[in-house]
Amino acid sequence: MRLDKFLKVSRLIKRRTVAKEVADQGRITINERVAKCSTDVKEGDELTIRYGNKTLTVRVDKIQDSTKKSDVKEMYTILKEIPLQKEDM
Template identity: 40%
Template sequence: MRLDLFLKLARIVKRRTQAKEMCDEGVVKVNGKKAKAAKEISENDVIEIDTISKYIKFKVVKVPSTKNVSKKESKELIEILEEKRKDLKNIIDLL
């Protein structure tokens, strides 16, 4: 399954286009390497997303076989390893 579609189905992002833009900007890594939206995701891959306001690192537990996943099922797709909210006040002060 494509990375951008997986991020949408796991409800990490709301829209697939948003996931693609994040990949294009280089904020998404799979197994420590920057990844394109079309990268094929498999079980046990570790995905990191580092945006200006949030950092999340999670492991792919299950790759869905369909393009429709319920909200309950989406929580079973990943295991969060690390999650941090960044303090925007410090970032604004740097600007």
């Protein structure tokens, strides 16, 4: 599954266009490699996403084309969540 679609379906990022923009800015890595929006995501991959105020690292547990809000937590496991300090921004 494409990275931008996974981020939208898993609700890590609300809209696919926003996921594409974030990936194009180089703020997403898959297994410690900078990822483009078209990069394939597979089960077991480790994603690191730099938001404006935090960095989130998750492991992909399940790939689904669509989900209900209650089923989203089955798609990934949060490994690390690091809030950014003002100096880091």
